[in-house]
Amino acid sequence: MEIVKSKQKDELVIQVKGRLDTNTAPELEKSSTESIEGIKKLTLDLKELDYISSAGLRVILTLHKDMSGKGAALVVAHPKDEVMEVFDMTGFSSFLTIEE
Amino acid sequence: MDLHAEMILDEYRENLETFEIIKRIVLEQLNSYVKNFGSIVNSVEARIKTEKSLSGKLELKGDKYQSLEDITDIVGARVVTFYNDEVDKFAAQVERSFAVDWENSIDKRKMYNVDQFGYMSLHYICRIPEEMYKDEKHPNVNKYRFEIQLRSNLQHTWATIYHDTGYKNDVEVPREYLRNLNRLAGLLELADDKFVEIRTSLDDYRRRVKQIVKSGDFSQVELNIDSFNAYLENGGFDALNKKIATINNMEIEEISLRNFLTVFKSLGFQTLKQLDDFKKKYFDLAYEFSIRQFSGKDIDIISNATGPLNLCIVYVLNNDMGEIVVKRILDRIYGERKSNVNQAKRLTNIGKSMGLVKGIEEEA
Numbered sequence: 001m002e003i004v005k006s007k008q009k010d011e012l013v014i015q016v017k018g019r020l021d022t023n024t025a026p027e028l029e030k031s032s033t034e035s036i037e038g039i040k041k042l043t044l045d046l047k048e049l050d051y052i053s054s055a056g057l058r059v060i061l062t063l064h065k066d067m068s069g070k071g072a073a074l075v076v077a078h079p080k081d082e083v084m085e086v087f088d089m090t091g092f093s094s095f096l097t098i099e100e
Numbered sequence: 101m102d103l104h105a106e107m108i109l110d111e112y113r114e115n116l117e118t119f120e121i122i123k124r125i126v127l128e129q130l131n132s133y134v135k136n137f138g139s140i141v142n143s144v145e146a147r148i149k150t151e152k153s154l155s156g157k158l159e160l161k162g163d164k165y166q167s168l169e170d171i172t173d174i175v176g177a178r179v180v181t182f183y184n185d186e187v188d189k190f191a192a193q194v195e196r197s198f199a200v201d202w203e204n205s206i207d208k209r210k211m212y213n214v215d216q217f218g219y220m221s222l223h224y225i226c227r228i229p230e231e232m233y234k235d236e237k238h239p240n241v242n243k244y245r246f247e248i249q250l251r252s253n254l255q256h257t258w259a260t261i262y263h264d265t266g267y268k269n270d271v272e273v274p275r276e277y278l279r280n281l282n283r284l285a286g287l288l289e290l291a292d293d294k295f296v297e298i299r300t301s302l303d304d305y306r307r308r309v310k311q312i313v314k315s316g317d318f319s320q321v322e323l324n325i326d327s328f329n330a331y332l333e334n335g336g337f338d339a340l341n342k343k344i345a346t347i348n349n350m351e352i353e354e355i356s357l358r359n360f361l362t363v364f365k366s367l368g369f370q371t372l373k374q375l376d377d378f379k380k381k382y383f384d385l386a387y388e389f390s391i392r393q394f395s396g397k398d399i400d401i402i403s404n405a406t407g408p409l410n411l412c413i414v415y416v417l418n419n420d421m422g423e424i425v426v427k428r429i430l431d432r433i434y435g436e437r438k439s440n441v442n443q444a445k446r447l448t449n450i451g452k453s454m455g456l457v458k459g460i461e462e463e464a
Binding site: 021053054057058061081084085086088089090091092093094095098100 | 353355356359393394397398399400401402403404405406409430433434437438439442443446
């Protein structure tokens with residue numbers, strides 16, 4: 001998995017590439033939690049994410065709760081069909097803000 | 101301005117810090133009522149009369165006041181409630197907390213004859229009691245009086261518009277306009293009472309619905325947001341979600357299922373009994389559908405939306421409503437997205453593999 005971060009004022013974009021699974025999810029969690037202080041909008045750009053497992057879903061859920069708790073926004077952007085399918089079947093699409 | 105008025109103004113300037121303290125304490129107290137008693141208020145505000153405004157008052161009726169202590173509205177606070185019965189609840193708190201000067205306080209709601217209508221507000225003149233605040237550096241905090249006005253939203257609207265006419269009292273207002281203003285005051289008084297009536301009957305309705313749903317008798321319960329919430333509180337789709345969760349030993353994340361009400365309504369369910377019968381009838385199919393979704397997948401977390409969503413999907417497919425209705429359901433739950441077309445196709449294919457889709461296929 002590869003993580004690329006770009007920040008503009010109080011908006012942070014994290015591009016996640018490859019596979020987000022048990023092995024890689026802790027890296028995304030660590031990388032994002034240390035960067036979201038003071039951030040009003042966090043975008044997870046998933047256009048190059050090929051696979052997501054439960055471990056990845058849990059990191060996204062944690063980020064969603066953290067951001068909501070601070071009155072900030074989490075946006076999940078450009079997920080591929082395979083990843084979108086996982087969001088839909090687990091019901092995560094019901095509460096996540098997803099930009100196609 | 102005469103010497104007497106100048107002396108009162110000097111006293112005002114010397115005590116500005118005192119008035120700031122009074123204003124702060126009054127605001128803190130009023131806001132604590134809102135917080136502690138869950139009162140529904142539109143606004144809580146306080147101000148200190150400006151020097152310009154005080155000068156104007158002294159020029160008009162300076163003879164009336166011996167000293168600054170006689171002017172009771174240097175600090176003024178106002179609470180505007182949504183409902184007129186909240187005014188009395190607030191009043192009880194004011195009376196308990198502050199030292200009320202009863203001689204100068206007035207309940208304008210009670211001063212009219214049965215055939216009169218007009219300004220309706222409750223005005224208290226108070227002091228800060230020593231039990232609430234005592235500081236030798238600021239002894240005048242307990243000396244100067246202040247005013248608290250309590251009124252409902254509609255009473256406030258009327259008073260604001262009356263004030264905007266520029267007239268200070270009824271004597272100044274031309275008769276024709278005064279009659280119209282008072283007619284409106286009567287109408288708003290009626291509307292105020294009606295709002296309380298509506299809120300009270302809604303509270304009763306919600307209590308009744310909760311009890312009926314808890315008892316399990318859904319036959320006569322209309323499907324609406326109150327009955328739906330009560331249904332969810334009583335376990336709604338929990339059993340189905342728990343059964344689905346056994347597929348991969350999954351964890352269930354609780355989210356709001358509010359969006360599903362419009363879906364169930366769109367499927368034609370009008371009563372809670374219809375919804376409950378639907379759930380019981382399609383329970384096993386929804387579970388089987390979920391097995392086909394999750395088996396062999398590395399997924400051990402779902403949200404509680406999974407159960408009701410799969411119920412809707414199997415219902416639609418089993419009743420030959422087709423892929424296009426599956427997409428409409430996804431549109432209602434997730435919002436309209438391009439990917440809903442593919443997802444509807446995928447879900448329909450699962451339904452086909454279960455033998456659910458029998459009729460003519462529709463294009464999504």
